Amino acid sequence: MEQNGQISLSNLQVKPSDLELLSTYFSIIHHSKGRIRLRASLKLKNAAQDSKIDAKELMEKLSKISSIKEIKFNKLIGSLTISYDANLIEPSLWEDAINGRNLEKIANVINENLKDIK
Numbered sequence: 001m002e003q004n005g006q007i008s009l010s011n012l013q014v015k016p017s018d019l020e021l022l023s024t025y026f027s028i029i030h031h032s033k034g035r036i037r038l039r040a041s042l043k044l045k046n047a048a049q050d051s052k053i054d055a056k057e058l059m060e061k062l063s064k065i066s067s068i069k070e071i072k073f074n075k076l077i078g079s080l081t082i083s084y085d086a087n088l089i090e091p092s093l094w095e096d097a098i099n100g101r102n103l104e105k106i107a108n109v110i111n112e113n114l115k116d117i118k
Contacts, residue, residue, distance in 0.1 A: 012061075014110045016103035023100045029079060034069075034086045036094045040078040064117040089113075 025044040029037040063071055067088035072081045082094075093109060096102040 012114055014107045014114070016107050019097055019103045019106055019110075020100055023098050026080070026098055028095065028098050031091065031094060033091050035081065035083050036091075038080045038082075038098070040073075040080055042078070044078075061114075061117055065113045066116050067113055 025041050025047065026038040027041070029039050031037070059071060059073065062068055067085045069083040069085060070081075071083075073079075074081075084094075089109065093102070093106050097106050
């Protein structure tokens with residue numbers, strides 16, 4: 001599923017182990033219902049450079065998920081802000097994901113949402 005050395009995101013399936021790894025790269029700055037702001041660790045930059053995932057494609061795919069209203073990444077300060085529909089994604093799931101809890105349930109929710117995008 002690689003194209004030009006990049007991993008295709010068209011059939012992406014998230015596993016709990018993926019979420020566990022991802023949680024090591026982010027911490028919560030602020031969370032209110034429908035909006036979460038995360039701090040990206042410096043090790044994310046190194047991991048992203050070594051990754052075969054196209055970050056631009058990933059952001060485009062994520063923005064197509066119906067429960068995600070907006071995603072903004074601020075490279076200067078290393079923050080990621082996600083506005084989401086709190087009626088479709090329980091706010092507690094975000095905190096659980098970042099804190100490494102209920103990862104099986106969260107992976108299932110993410111994979112259901114990923115079915116919406118092409």
